[in-house]
Amino acid sequence: MKPSTVKINKMPSRFKHQVPKYKVTRSDACINCGTCAKTCPYGVHERSEGHNKVKPPIDYKCIGFECQSKDFCCITKCPRKALSLSLNPMYNTLGDPRWTADMITGTWIMAETGYPPERTDLDYNVGNSGGGFDKLRFKFPAKPAKVDKAEISTAIPLNRRKDGRADVVISTPVYGGGMSFGSVSLSTMVSKAHNATIWNTFTCTGEGGFPDILKPYCDHVITQVATGLFGVREETIQRVKIVELKYAQGAKPGLGGHLLGEKNTEAVAKMREAVKGTSLFSPFPFHSVYSIEDHKKHIDWIKAVNPTALLSVKVSTPNDVDMVAVGSYYAGAHIIHIDGGYGGTGAAPDIAKKNIAMPIEYAITKVHNFLKAEGVRDAITLIASGGIRTAHDLAKAICLGANGAVIGTAELVALECVRCGNCESGRGCSRGIATTDSVLADLFDEKWATQRLTNMYNAWNVQLVDILQKFGMHDVSELVGRTDLLEHIDYSH
Secondary structure, X not given: OOOOOOOOOOOOOOOOOOOOOEEEEEOOOOXXXXXXXXXXXXXXXXEOOOOOOEOOOOHHHOOXXXXXXXXXXXXXXXXXXXXXXXXXXXXXXXXXXXXXXXXXXXHHHHHHHOOOOOOOOOOOOOOOXXXXXXXXXXXXXXXXXXXXXXXXXXXEEOOOOOOOOOOOEEOOOEEEOEOOEOOEOHHHHHHHHHHHHXXXXXXXXXXXXXXXXXXXXXXHEEEXXXXXXXXXXXXXXXXXXXXXXXXXXXXXXOOOOEEOHHHOOHHHHHHHOOOOOOOEEOOOXXXXXXXXXXXXXXXXXXXXXXXXXXXXXXXXXXXXXXXXXXXXHHHOOOEEEEEOOOOOOOOOOOOOOOOOOOOHHHHHHHHHHHHHHOOOHHHOEEEEEOOOOXXXXXXXXXXXXXXXXXXXXXXXXXXXXXXXXXXXXXOOOOOOOOOOOOOHHHOOOHHHHHHHHHHHHHHHHHHHHHHHHHOXXXXXXXXXXXXXXXXXXXXXX
């Protein structure tokens, strides 16, 4: 059940032209009769108010060739046969095997409307990576038990230790990943925090400090303490309910974080207590942590500074990630956040991307089973990230053993990221999302971005509830570790 604060409003693209899958062409034979505008239920055709003229087709709203079997098809309804439909050759330039054009388009539609696309021509829940989540499918029962969707809970508790610290429960099993001040614009950060407040979940500051503009959202912001200690202050640790110690991330394990000089503006440098224009690198690892005993001292330090906060530990996924996870539990962590090799933005070095850390699909089950064998699985929250692109990925991750997931790229795509991979450059993000450039950062406002994120989260929640209903489940916790509900399409028959 979603929070009462969630309001779904349509939030269209801020650009006049998207990259549509189809091209609707209107020839000179058109007499502006307006038949297409009257019959198309998807808004592809619009007639100018007060003018006897039909506007150019809005291609990205077209559902494609499947429409030709409908009674309202504009092509067949046009009395002058002035309309034609074709595939857009530019569409294939959008995306990549993991984030296909259909997946990006599907996310844009969800961010605009607040609901999953009704179109059957978009395969937006799986990519073409050739492995991982893209090879897993749900085994839905032929006759599922009847469950009222209104009675299905997607809420999860984050403090399973029951140690007297904050009893935090989030309304949806997903929250926003760390994106630091410097790596993304302030509008991006604020919209993520505002959306987290609306959805009663969280977002993370990343390792660039806690900007004052996020203070109104403190109860839904995780402050991150990373190896560079940029912007880390006792006051910012004390103002939040969750503090995350980041030891490594899946996109660049063993390398630490980095922010190139052109993104280190005066405001960023002030927050990070650094020199403007210099490249900032976080060491690897924390040079005060080389054992579980050191790790416990780290956690005890945060606990002493904030007596009520939960402790999250973010690590990458090396082969011994299961040992790291159980060590974090015994050190006193409430959340173990494992970040697989497909995580991160375009800012990660090419040499590290997809080449070092274990895919998250393998790591989740390995950690889940090891914690069960140790008898502590129910006392710690397992959060997965690094390749969670869709609501179906989220549900699959939970089936594999996670309690919930952290997302990053999906949020940026909701803000109309096109996955160009130029996140490390000061003026590389033409969409104004992953930038600190004052001109580019003004390409969208917080209100627009917040609604897009709120809409996407709602669409994901709708899909998650639908999956739970098909399995006859009343609570998302019933899905945890249910690998028997998944099949690998290469071996299922």
